[in-house]
Amino acid sequence: MEEGITRIGVSLPKNLLDEFDRIISTRGYSSRSEAIRDAIRTYITEYRWLESEKGEVVGVLVVLYDHHVKGVSDLLIDLQHDFHEIITSSTHIHLNEDQCLEMILVKGKMERIKVLVDKISAARGVMNVKLISAVKKV
Structure with a gap:
């Protein structure tokens, strides 16, 4: 495993995972991990924007x-x-x-x-x- 990479486990309802797999396949992701990293980055960006608004x-x-x-x-x-x-x-x-x-x-x-x-x-x-x-x- 790469230095600086942490492996995690996530429990998801089957229908949510199936939908996620369908979307990442359509978008051309090479793996679930790549798509999850992008989703987490988007979540963090939106959260930071929300936190910066005054x-x-x-x-x-x-x-x-x-x-x-x-x-x-x-x-x-x-x-x-x-x-x-x-x-x-x-x-x-x-x-x-x-x-x-x-x-x-x-x-x-x-x-x-x-x-x-x-x-x-x-x-x-x-x-x-x-x-x-x-x-x-x-």
Whole structure:
């Protein structure tokens, strides 16, 4: 093994791994490891960008979740009430029998929005959270 390389093990649901394999094959990756390294780099880049944003912003939180997971819908509603001062509106879309998409419009201090993003991201049943933001000109 190469110097500076660490081997890890990851447990994934079969359907997620199958989809990942299909995508990396289509994109021409030579191995899962190469694709996972790229995915981790992208995750780190997005996280660093999110962490570097400051001040007042407006944006949209796009949340994909499995509505069959017990409590996830209630948690998302509770969080929206807890963060009412930064949430201007939300839209709920039923994608299929299992998945829902919530678009939450936010306006306020980036520091507070980050807290909301972290709480939603950590929720069981949430599959993906993406913040699309623009720094508000004051």
